[in-house]
Amino acid sequence: MPASCDPRIQAVIAAYPPGLRKDLLRVRGLIDEAAESAGIGAPVETMKWGQPAYMPSRPRIGTTVRIDAFGS
Template sequence: MMAIPVDPPFQTDAVAQVFGAFPDAACVDLLRLRALIFATAAEIPDLGPLTETLKWGQPAYLPAAPRIGTAVRLGISKPSGTALFVHCQTSLIADFRQTFPDTLTTEGTRAVIFAPGSALPDAPLRLLIRDALTYHRKRG
């Protein structure tokens, strides 16, 4: 991995190693998404700290407290580009697609896909991240 500032620092060496294995261009994009996840989480009242871990070999971010939200994962989409993944059995991507039909490319019920080096639409992504990190709060 090229020398890219990481803020906040990685919580585990395992996550750092996964980021280090990404191609440089993808790593830059994924670190931008990671920073957006932490910034969005910091704005959610009573969310508490985020846990940064690996799920299915991908960097994953979820509230440290149980039953608040679902994980947001980062990785490379098989068709192309980088991706922000959510649990496929949630309504998050369908809700996102309905609210922002022409904003970003989605992949089924599990991901939002980004072209390499593309601009990140801040407001829609913050809403998706917020909805994922508080998913269980909204459902009872």
């Protein structure tokens, strides 16, 4: 998945410690790979409840996935 253009998402990801940031970026990539392999197109990246969120680009095709870390 390409780097986010949304400065809010960039700021959230940049705030994590390097190791955790790497893990979250890997999860972000897995979300993109899963959408591609399912043939539903690239997910739309947005913010939901202060967390990076990835939702299908077409309606009624899946659900939004939010990524974050707690207690780190």
